[in-house]
Amino acid sequence: MPHPDEPAKPITEAHAVAGASEDLQLAEACRSGNAAAYEKLYQAHGPRLKSIALNLLGNRTDAEDAVQEVFLKVYRGIGSFRGQSSFSTWIYRILLNSCYDMRRRKLRRQETPEPVREGEGETPLEIPGPVHDHPMRLVLETCVAQLKQNQREVFLLFEVEGFRHSEIAGMLNISETSSKNILYQAKRQLRRLLTESGKQT
Amino acid sequence: MKAMNCSDLEHVLRDAQPEELRALERHAETCARCAEELRAWNELCVAARAMHKEWASPHLWPQIQQALAAESQVARARPRTRSVAHLWANAWRQWQVAVAVLALAVVSVSGAWLLLRHPEPPVTSTPEAQRRLLTEQAIHQAEQAEAAYVASIEKLSALAQPKLENPATPLLASYREKLLLLDAAIAECRAQTDHNRGNRQLQDALLSMYQEKQRTLQEVVREAD
Numbered sequence: 001m002p003h004p005d006e007p008a009k010p011i012t013e014a015h016a017v018a019g020a021s022e023d024l025q026l027a028e029a030c031r032s033g034n035a036a037a038y039e040k041l042y043q044a045h046g047p048r049l050k051s052i053a054l055n056l057l058g059n060r061t062d063a064e065d066a067v068q069e070v071f072l073k074v075y076r077g078i079g080s081f082r083g084q085s086s087f088s089t090w091i092y093r094i095l096l097n098s099c100y101d102m103r104r105r106k107l108r109r110q111e112t113p114e115p116v117r118e119g120e121g122e123t124p125l126e127i128p129g130p131v132h133d134h135p136m137r138l139v140l141e142t143c144v145a146q147l148k149q150n151q152r153e154v155f156l157l158f159e160v161e162g163f164r165h166s167e168i169a170g171m172l173n174i175s176e177t178s179s180k181n182i183l184y185q186a187k188r189q190l191r192r193l194l195t196e197s198g199k200q201t
Numbered sequence: 202m203k204a205m206n207c208s209d210l211e212h213v214l215r216d217a218q219p220e221e222l223r224a225l226e227r228h229a230e231t232c233a234r235c236a237e238e239l240r241a242w243n244e245l246c247v248a249a250r251a252m253h254k255e256w257a258s259p260h261l262w263p264q265i266q267q268a269l270a271a272e273s274q275v276a277r278a279r280p281r282t283r284s285v286a287h288l289w290a291n292a293w294r295q296w297q298v299a300v301a302v303l304a305l306a307v308v309s310v311s312g313a314w315l316l317l318r319h320p321e322p323p324v325t326s327t328p329e330a331q332r333r334l335l336t337e338q339a340i341h342q343a344e345q346a347e348a349a350y351v352a353s354i355e356k357l358s359a360l361a362q363p364k365l366e367n368p369a370t371p372l373l374a375s376y377r378e379k380l381l382l383l384d385a386a387i388a389e390c391r392a393q394t395d396h397n398r399g400n401r402q403l404q405d406a407l408l409s410m411y412q413e414k415q416r417t418l419q420e421v422v423r424e425a426d
Binding site for chain 2: 033035038046047051054055060064068071072076135136141155160162180181184190191194
């Protein structure tokens, strides 16, 4: 069995992380309290969960806390999961809610979250991933942090994490058409912000 | 597929189908504005993929496993602790009232006793007075017995201490609160008895509080098992 912290599969493969039946089987195993099922869940989704949380929360510590919270919420709430959406969709929805809860808690403590600055003030633990860096990444991250919440979510889920619009629609409880429209608006806004920043090549 | 023009750009970018995109690319070969727009759009998509981050978190999975195990223990204990906690909530409230009444009674009685006894000399040589007061010898014996009793409670307390430091259930947390309150009441009572060693009521009150502490500690040890 691979170690849970092995790098995730490339996004294109991750698209097909689990078929519908595998998804349901995993949900059932988690429901029955099978510890191995949770490990499988972590192997399949951990890297993407961490990446989304990092892009929403801005630092790795908070991102990992959010992922841990997701697993606890899955454990506590698996009994109420009725399979109306796919299991993985449900998990990512929990993650998004957890991230916003964490941000709210931070704001209440008057610790204004900073936009994403990958690697700032953290131990350099990064390992070479399947995705190569891009010269525009830092400025793009700054611009993404300025998007409206729904635009940021759809952009991150579609363009960064490679989810399909049908999956995003399930996670955000919107229609596929809305997901496409929001993405378009997000990209137009990013184009504008990037042009303004004068850094786009 | 019909030929695309500039007016199709937004539609294609909003909901790009591969065939439409190819048609737009053909149009862009002769249209600088659409070519620039497509290039920027594609660059944005490529740069976005670099925002996917991966890093090693060797501690994260063990941490999650630990949290899940703890959650599982709490879930297993929940039905039992709920009912016990419900029963305990009432008992605990009654107990708090009882301790408050007891402490008040101890303070009142000892105060009144001191007030009434103050004019009298502390030691009388008459046989009648000697009968009324405990002899120094008897008091000494009582104190020795108390010391032994306290020592036995301390041993019990040492057994219960690890469970009380990190109470795993709401019931244990309640026991801890109760013991703290008892210790405070015992200290108060002891301070009174130090000033008035022969007071039988104070001795009785102190004894009953020690007994309550002993019972509580026994329950903690049993609960922990």
